Amino acid sequence: xxxxxxxxxxxxxxxxxxxxxxxxxxxxxxxxxxxxxxxxxxxxxxxxxxxxxxxxxxxxxxxxxxxxxxxxxxxxxxxxxxxxxxxxxxxxxxxxxxxxxxxxxxxxxxxxxxxxxxxxxxxxxxxxxxxxxxxxxxxxxxxxxxxxxxxxxxxxxxxxxxxxxxxxxxxxxxxxxxxxxxxxxxxxxxxxxxxxxxxxxxxxxxxxxxxxxxxxxxxxxxxxxxxxxxxxxxxxxxxxxxxxxxxxxxxxxxxxxxxxxxxxxxxxxxxxxxxxxxxxxxxxxxxxxxxxxxxxxxxxxxxxxxxxxxxxxxxxxxxxxxxxxxxxxxxxxxxxxxxxxxxxxxxxxxxxxxxxxxxxxxxxxxxxxxxxxxxxxxxxxxxxxxxxxxxxxxxxxxxxxxxxxxxxxxxxxxxxxxxxxxxxxxxxxxxxxxxxxxxxxxxxxxxxxxxxxxxxxxxxxxxxxxxxxxxxxxxxxxxxxxxxxxxxxxxxxxxxxxxxxxxxxxxxxxxxxxxxxxx
Amino acid sequence: xxxxxxxxxxxxxxxxxxxxxxxxxxxxxxxxxxxxxxxxxxxxxxxxxxxxxxxxxxxxxxxxxxxxxxxxxxxxxxxxxxxxxxxxxxxxxxxxxxxxxxxxxxxxxxxxxxxxxxxxxxxxxxxxxxxxxxxxxxxxxxxxxxxxxxxxxxxxxxxxxxxxxxxxxxxxxxxxxxxxxxxxxxxxxxxxxxxxxxxxxxxxxxxxxxxxxxxxxxxxxxxxxxxxxxxxxxxxxxxxxxxxxxxxxxxxxxxxx
Numbered sequence: 001x002x003x004x005x006x007x008x009x010x011x012x013x014x015x016x017x018x019x020x021x022x023x024x025x026x027x028x029x030x031x032x033x034x035x036x037x038x039x040x041x042x043x044x045x046x047x048x049x050x051x052x053x054x055x056x057x058x059x060x061x062x063x064x065x066x067x068x069x070x071x072x073x074x075x076x077x078x079x080x081x082x083x084x085x086x087x088x089x090x091x092x093x094x095x096x097x098x099x100x101x102x103x104x105x106x107x108x109x110x111x112x113x114x115x116x117x118x119x120x121x122x123x124x125x126x127x128x129x130x131x132x133x134x135x136x137x138x139x140x141x142x143x144x145x146x147x148x149x150x151x152x153x154x155x156x157x158x159x160x161x162x163x164x165x166x167x168x169x170x171x172x173x174x175x176x177x178x179x180x181x182x183x184x185x186x187x188x189x190x191x192x193x194x195x196x197x198x199x200x201x202x203x204x205x206x207x208x209x210x211x212x213x214x215x216x217x218x219x220x221x222x223x224x225x226x227x228x229x230x231x232x233x234x235x236x237x238x239x240x241x242x243x244x245x246x247x248x249x250x251x252x253x254x255x256x257x258x259x260x261x262x263x264x265x266x267x268x269x270x271x272x273x274x275x276x277x278x279x280x281x282x283x284x285x286x287x288x289x290x291x292x293x294x295x296x297x298x299x300x301x302x303x304x305x306x307x308x309x310x311x312x313x314x315x316x317x318x319x320x321x322x323x324x325x326x327x328x329x330x331x332x333x334x335x336x337x338x339x340x341x342x343x344x345x346x347x348x349x350x351x352x353x354x355x356x357x358x359x360x361x362x363x364x365x366x367x368x369x370x371x372x373x374x375x376x377x378x379x380x381x382x383x384x385x386x387x388x389x390x391x392x393x394x395x396x397x398x399x400x401x402x403x404x405x406x407x408x409x410x411x412x413x414x415x416x417x418x419x420x421x422x423x424x425x426x427x428x429x430x431x432x433x434x435x436x437x438x439x440x441x442x443x444x445x446x447x448x449x450x451x452x453x454x455x456x457x458x459x460x461x462x463x464x465x466x467x468x469x470x471x472x473x474x475x476x477x478x479x480x481x482x483x484x485x486x487x488x489x490x491x492x493x494x495x496x497x498x499x500x501x502x503x504x505x506x507x508x509x510x511x512x513x514x515x516x517x518x519x
Numbered sequence: 520x521x522x523x524x525x526x527x528x529x530x531x532x533x534x535x536x537x538x539x540x541x542x543x544x545x546x547x548x549x550x551x552x553x554x555x556x557x558x559x560x561x562x563x564x565x566x567x568x569x570x571x572x573x574x575x576x577x578x579x580x581x582x583x584x585x586x587x588x589x590x591x592x593x594x595x596x597x598x599x600x601x602x603x604x605x606x607x608x609x610x611x612x613x614x615x616x617x618x619x620x621x622x623x624x625x626x627x628x629x630x631x632x633x634x635x636x637x638x639x640x641x642x643x644x645x646x647x648x649x650x651x652x653x654x655x656x657x658x659x660x661x662x663x664x665x666x667x668x669x670x671x672x673x674x675x676x677x678x679x680x681x682x683x684x685x686x687x688x689x690x691x692x693x694x695x696x697x698x699x700x701x702x703x704x705x706x707x708x709x710x711x712x713x714x715x716x717x718x719x720x721x722x723x724x725x726x727x728x729x730x731x732x733x734x735x736x737x738x739x740x741x742x743x744x745x746x747x748x749x750x751x752x753x754x755x756x757x758x759x760x761x762x763x764x765x766x767x768x769x770x771x772x773x774x775x776x
Binding site: 130217 | 590600603
């Protein structure tokens with residue numbers, strides 16, 4: 001808990017910064033657009049229609065879709081104007097949150113201006129105001145409480161939705177929630193939820209004060225609310241400015257995907273590099289699988305751990321039965337170097353393959369030990385998979401080669417799958433072979449007797465920039481070759497998932513053991 | 520002096536105002552009188568281009584108003600209307616001073632003008648200057664509306680049924696106040712009403728409008744003695760009949776023991 005609270009100031013500031021910048025941009029877009037719509041009424045259905053459609057996109061999808069969208073735009077601007085755009089991290093989160101804040105502010109701007117009594121508009125014209133004076137002196141002041149009410153709605157939405165910007169690489173209070181869910185650290189989830197709810201309430205009440213103050217023309221309330229917002233803005237601008245100051249050397253960005261093993265491995269890499277070459281680093285956690293690779297390829301992160309079979313299936317898009325483990329690794333190594341300038345620095349020494357797992361009792365009861373035992377009983381069974389599994393080439397191959405047809409197929413959060421199979425909600429799950437929960441939950445892994453699932457050597461990948469500019473870091477990483485075997489990885493994962501340790505603690509203990517035994 | 524020449528306005532297929540011409544001399548009050556839909560309000564709004572004429576033109580002190588920017592024209596012409604339209608986010612003083620402020624008057628001059636106008640419309644400046652419009656009665660609001668219309672020393676005052684929504688006693692007081700202001704300032708006025716009695720009380724001349732046309736224009740005496748057509752005659756008959764009833768009742772009341 002103490003460890004989680006220590007992270008709070010950083011995450012909270014980042015979250016506030018994301019929210020306030022998105023709201024400021026949203027206001028800068030929506031208010032002029034709203035004014036335009038009231039001046040050119042024929043635009044109203046189109047503009048409000050587009051804003052409404054954006055609002056109907058699920059927020060997580062809107063954030064996720066920004067990554068490939070910005071990557072495509074970035075490819076274009078890089079080619080045509082020589083301008084690089086970062087497609088993961090802060091930018092996609094800001095763009096998505098800004099879009100998300102547009103509708104309520106826009107709608108209220110239009111409603112507020114249209115709600116000004118016709119007699120007042122006539123009076124404004126009658127006393128000799130120009131159209132712009134009419135807008136600035138009469139329509140906008142009278143519409144302001146309504147516009148601020150829209151801003152208030154947008155604020156609650158944006159602060160809530162900003163927790164979802166973690167998977168696109170932007171730090172937020174969502175880091176607590178995503179990593180907490182993966183590592184079964186419910187203290188972290190709780191801290192994240194309470195902090196984001198608390199922030200939403202504080203901002204909501206502050207803007208409510210502003211709204212009521214404006215409506216009742218109560219100067220004191222307006223000043224008080226404005227002061228609170230000014231302090232918050234100054235704080236976020238200040239902390240942002242500090243982070244933009246040129247550092248001696250930018251810290252390395254170490255990526256992690258959305259499961260426990262990745263958190264542990266990114267901590268190991270981080271602490272190892274700190275100890276070996278004195279390079280500090282920052283985690284970029286909870287990235288989606290292809291987001292992580294794209295980020296590395298484009299130098300937005302420097303290093304992360306991926307798996308040879310994942311690259312084989314989802315990046316190289318190879319189909320068919322895999323070759324031998326060494327052949328896959330070699331093919332991946334050559335492909336990444338040639339196509340992307342990414343180097344496979346080290347194979348850590350263990351495989352983490354997708355595997356099908358069943359509760360031990362259930363497997364015995366049905367007489368299932370291999371995947372080829374499954375087809376005859378599959379029509380009575382339900383299978384659960386993580387968010388990616390059923391869309392992956394491996395699953396397609398399993399279905400085809402073994403002729404699997406389950407009664408039901410359910411997608412769920414990876415950390416919840418294990419409880420689901422334990423309670424019998426599903427019979428079979430897509431497990432990871434190094435997952436500490438396999439032994440903790442007493443699961444049996446089914447043998448892939450026809451060799452459909454490609455080997456998943458854990459490999460440390462380094463970005464083109466790192467390869468070019470920091471050979472000493474590459475050297476240090478190379479020393480991790482073969483450093484972790486499968487039982488050790490399973491034990492580290494279990495220390496976090498079941499043993500209540502943080503990834504940082506688990507990593508520190510691993511490295512302490514290693515240095516100890518190395519001496 | 521303000522002059523309308525062959526003013527017409529079509530709204531789609533409907534002719535709201537049909538070739539209306541008149542001339543209001545400096546210091547004169549012309550009342551445009553007619554029922555609803557007669558075109559009197561549209562005619563008034565064409566004088567300060569709140570409605571653009573379909574054809575015809577308006578001359579203000581010799582200038583064709585088409586040559587002026589609409590907002591420049593409107594700052595030279597005071598305008599008050601039945602709904603009043605005081606700006607709720609501004610104080611009484613800011614409402615009255617709005618046109619002078621738009622004209623760039625110095626704040627000292629505006630403040631002095633506001634106080635003088637509040638005095639003129641019988642509102643104590645000390646009491647009312649900083650009040651919000653929402654704190655005023657209907658009659659007080661219309662006094663402020665009138666003061667606002669007069670604030671920038673307009674060449675012409677356009678009034679669209681300014682007293683229409685007030686109770687009879689308040690209306691009577693405001694009509695009297697208006698007459699006094701008019702004789703004090705010698706301002707030129709075009710005044711729209713559907714109230715025959717108000718027209719007879721306030722107008723130097725009355726223009727009767729019916730179905731978009733100006734059917735007769737003349738002094739109250741001329742209209743009463745020589746109505747141009749049956750419509751005007753009928754219109755004039757109403758106050759005459761009411762006055763006769765009131766006279767008889769008054770005579771009876773005085774003759775009673």
